[in-house]
Each structure stands twice: as structure tokens, then as C-alpha cells.
Amino acid sequence: MDETFLLMLSNLLHLHNSLDPTTSLLSPSSSSPPSASSPSPSSPSSLLSSSSSAPLLFFTLASLLSFLATSKKGTNDSSPLSKKRKPNSSPSPPPSAHFSVAAFRALSADTMRDAHWRSLYGVSYAVFDSVVSNLRPYIAASNLSLPPDYAVALVLSRLCHGYSAKTVASRSSLDPYLVSKITNMVTRLLATKLYPEVIKIPSSRRRLMETTQGFEELTSLPNICGAIDGSPIKVRKVDRNLMNSYKCKYGYDAVLLQVVADHKKMFWDVCVKAPGGSDDASHFRDSLLYNRLFSGDIVWDKVINVRSNLVRPYIVGDWCYPLLSFLMTPFSPDGAGTPAQNLFDGMLMKGRSVVVEAIGLLKARWKILQDMNVGLNHVPQTIVACCVLHNLCQLTREPEPEIYKDPDENGAPARMLEGEKQYYYFGESLRQALADDLHQRLSSR
Structure with a gap:
């Protein structure tokens, strides 16, 4: 048994022994002195037979159950495998805020946006804007639920860094199927609509x-x-x-x-x-x-x-x-x-x-x-x-x-x-x- 619990139990028993059953608030109806044949209040049998000890016994048992439950939880939490087994545990959420539409809009207004744009999308903002301008009519006609410039940005980030559709989806809080659909649409437009203008x-x-x-x-x-x-x-x-x-x-x-x-x-x-x-x-x-x-x-x-x-x-x-x-x-x-x-x-x-x-x-x-x-x-x-x-x-x-x-x-x-x-x-x-x-x-x- 854990040493901490033993110490707690010892303190409770000491408290019990220090209380006089004839005057204890735990047994106000008991007025006669104990007989010589009565068991000692400090013995385990007295805890079970004395009505004055019942509340203290209840408190002790409740403390024991509470302590064991807490101790078990702490043990599970400290286990190397506990994080894998806990049904309600989940990995820390991805930094989707950095890939949201709002963050994208804030970045487009940044005075240093070319450096940021190249690191995120592989091209300067001027090149990005040119691509969006050429593809916007076709993307808009597809009734896509995302803004055309944001859709192009998602695809360029995937092409630039080699991300999978699942990775881009998790970072932007989108469905992977939607990211794949957007990728297929934008790359098809680049390969058909812009190809004759750029590769000659x-x-x-x-x-x-x-x-x-x-x-x-x-x-x-x-x-x-x-x-x-x-x-x-x-x-x-x-x-x-x-x-x-x-x-x-x-x-x-x-x-x-x-x-x-x-x-x-x-x-x-x-x-x-x-x-x-x-x-x-x-x-x-x-x-x-x-x-x-x-x-x-x-x-x-x-x-x-x-x-x-x-x-x-x-x-x-x-x-x-x-x-x-x-x-x-x-x-x-x-x-x-x-x-x-x-x-x-x-x-x-x-x-x-x-x-x-x-x-x-x-x-x-x-x-x-x-x-x-x-x-x-x-x-x-x-x-x-x-x-x-x-x-x-x-x-x-x-x-x-x-x-x-x-x-x-x-x-x-x-x-x-x-x-x-x-x-x-x-x-x-x-x-x-x-x-x-x-x-x-x-x-x-």
C-alpha cells in the first residue's frame, strides 16, 4: 500500500483515539462510561462495532477509494503508452490559423510579402497575382466554395513543398478530398490555359x-x-x-x-x-x-x-x-x-x-x-x-x-x-x- 495513504490513515486513527466517546460529537447519545470488557476504541473491531465510529469509518473508506482512484489515474497518465490508449486523447491541433483565409488575407497586405510569398508558395506576389488573374474566370465558373486566390495559394503550397492533400487539408481545416479536387482543377488549368501562352x-x-x-x-x-x-x-x-x-x-x-x-x-x-x-x-x-x-x-x-x-x-x-x-x-x-x-x-x-x-x-x-x-x-x-x-x-x-x-x-x-x-x-x-x-x-x- 502507498506510504502516503498509510500516513493519512494513521492520522485519522490518531484523531479517532483522541476523541472521548462519551463526549464526542460523533456519539452524543452515549452517556455511560465504557465497561472493562468493552473493546478498546483503538482496535479495529471497535471501529466496526462502535456507532460513534461509523462516520469516521465512512470518511476513511471514502478517502481510501478516492485516493486509489486518483493514484490509478496518475499511474495511467505517467505510462508511456497511456497517450495512445486514452480514447479521448488527440494530437495537438495543427497550426491552421496560419493557413486560414484570414491569415492569407493578412499576408497579402504585408509590405514584405514577396519574401513570405516565396517561402510559402514558391513565387513572388507579382507572379502569384498574374496566375490568379489568368485562372480566376475559370475557377469562379466552377462554383468552388473557396476564393480563387486562396485556392491557387493552397495548390502552389502543395507543389512548392511537396505536401500531400492530407497535410494541406489539416493545416487549412479542409477536407482532403476538396484539396485533391482543387489541386486537380488548378493544375489542369495551368497545363491547358496557360501552357500555350508560356511554353512556345x-x-x-x-x-x-x-x-x-x-x-x-x-x-x-x-x-x-x-x-x-x-x-x-x-x-x-x-x-x-x-x-x-x-x-x-x-x-x-x-x-x-x-x-x-x-x-x-x-x-x-x-x-x-x-x-x-x-x-x-x-x-x-x-x-x-x-x-x-x-x-x-x-x-x-x-x-x-x-x-x-x-x-x-x-x-x-x-x-x-x-x-x-x-x-x-x-x-x-x-x-x-x-x-x-x-x-x-x-x-x-x-x-x-x-x-x-x-x-x-x-x-x-x-x-x-x-x-x-x-x-x-x-x-x-x-x-x-x-x-x-x-x-x-x-x-x-x-x-x-x-x-x-x-x-x-x-x-x-x-x-x-x-x-x-x-x-x-x-x-x-x-x-x-x-x-x-x-x-x-x-x-x-
Whole structure:
């Protein structure tokens, strides 16, 4: 028995013994002195038989029960497992006040809001406001129960930090289903309504000249209009029957993102059509860009003469892509070519570095791309939405975060297909002419 209770009981018995039963207020009707044969008031039997002790006994028992109940409660509270077992216990509520509409409105009035906005939503307030202005009519037409700007803010916070719908919902006191619905709506609008305005092939002469000149300053190679590369985007919840096709070369389930970037690390083409198990060459051949270039649908009005070869604007990629008249790749992935060819390869890969950096910036700004936590059906539009936001950041010269680095490329060189022979042989002639011209120009300096 607990020492504290024993001390309490001892004090009560001492009090009982100190009271005379003949004069005690506990037994006013008892007037005769006790006989010699009467049990001692201090004995346990007297506590049970003496009517004068009944109230004190009741008080003692009540105290005992109360003490035991309190002691048990205290023991349970101190148990490491008690917090898990208590039916009424719950985790501390999330700081939803910081994510409420009222807090959002207060932040928008802050004079230092750009710094806060970037930390919360990945973009400055000016970029955010531009996105909201473009999407507001479509969001308003959906009869959403939330203000359009607040809905966009919730989605951007999710894309920027990689939050799950459940996390955003708990912080904003919303239902996770509603957060998923808002995410799907906003990313779809970004991927469809804003994409044509923000991600464009450099078809105008002014922009084409600016792009080719930018690449030439970087590589000394003329008429480069873009750099192409692919990157796996990690996904979850892949159907077991499809897991083999989605397993990328780095060992996780993914879809492939293909982008073409200009010298400013802005994307002018985005494609998400292949599971992670596909290779870059197959993904490129299945893209709309390949079909348009292959069929001559895209015609760039800028042709130069290099050693009697007419060279139209072309894109550059690594050895995982096929060599074609409109796509230049290195002679050798291991530097086994001639001095002119190795020089060309080094400059080509320098031009290709802009797309690698662009993808690194994309994944650093929108961390959801590092581990997608949306349904597989909504993955492509979410990726494209992040590419749209990336271009807006580059266009407005938002601060560039530390680049996220993918593993080094280790794919096999792409093979030529039967239907590509004409473009391949023409590409071989153009590549050798460019290499010889580059070597001559740089050697004569």
C-alpha cells in the first residue's frame, strides 16, 4: 500500500483515539462510561462495532477509494503508452490559423510579402497575382466554395513543398478530398490555359535569332535553337500489373518527362507520355515534337551555310537520342573521336547543360516532382503545370534555388530506325561539317 495513504490513515486513527466517546460529537447519545470488557476504541473491531465510529469509518473508506482512484489515474497518465490508449486523447491541433483565409488575407497586405510569398508558395506576389488573374474566370465558373486566390495559394503550397492533400487539408481545416479536387482543377488549368501562352516554340524570327545567338555565345556552335533531355519523375500507387513498365533505370517507379529548353533555361516544349521503363529515344519518337520536326511541319526561317551544307536550326541532346538532321548528338560518349570531333562534343554538351540545369531548377522549385503524391492519372498535368510555373519564374527572373541533381546519365546510345536513314545520313554530314568548322575557327584564334 502507498506510504502516503498509510500516513493519512494513521492520522485519522490518531484523531479517532483522541476523541472521548462519551463526549464526542460523533456519539452524543452515549452517556455511560465504557465497561472493562468493552473493546478498546483503538482496535479495529471497535471501529466496526462502535456507532460513534461509523462516520469516521465512512470518511476513511471514502478517502481510501478516492485516493486509489486518483493514484490509478496518475499511474495511467505517467505510462508511456497511456497517450495512445486514452480514447479521448488527440494530437495537438495543427497550426491552421496560419493557413486560414484570414491569415492569407493578412499576408497579402504585408509590405514584405514577396519574401513570405516565396517561402510559402514558391513565387513572388507579382507572379502569384498574374496566375490568379489568368485562372480566376475559370475557377469562379466552377462554383468552388473557396476564393480563387486562396485556392491557387493552397495548390502552389502543395507543389512548392511537396505536401500531400492530407497535410494541406489539416493545416487549412479542409477536407482532403476538396484539396485533391482543387489541386486537380488548378493544375489542369495551368497545363491547358496557360501552357500555350508560356511554353512556345521559338518560331518568330526575333525570338529565334535571340535563342541561336544565346547558344552560340555559350558554345561557339551556330544555329542551335534548343537543348533536349529527359528526366524520371518518381510516382506512387502504380498498379502492380504495370509496375515493370514504370520501373525506371534508377530503380523506382516513375514517368518520363521530356523537355526542350532555350539558353535562358526556359522550356519551349514539354512532353509526358512514357512510363519510367521507356528510354529517351522512344519517348522522343512518340512525342508531337518529333512528328512535327520529322514531317517538316516546323520550319525555322534561318538557314546558314557551313562548308557547303545548308544548316537549319537544330536542337542538341546526348547520345541517348538519335542523330538526325534536326537533332545533333555527340560523336562519342567517351571521347574516342578526332580532335575536331571531341571539341564538337565538348561544346555540344556545354549547350546541353542548360536543359540539365533547367530540370534541376524545376525540381528544386516544385518539390512535388521529387516524389509525386497525386493520382497516376493526374501526374502528367501536374508535371506540365510545374513546367508552366517554372517558365513564369524564369521570365520574371525569380531567384534561382540550389539546383536539384538527378543521377548521371548512363543510358545506351540510341539506334537508328529504318525510316530515319535519310535524316541520319544528312545529320552525319551536318555534324561533321559543324565539327570541322568549329575546330578551324577556334584553332585560328
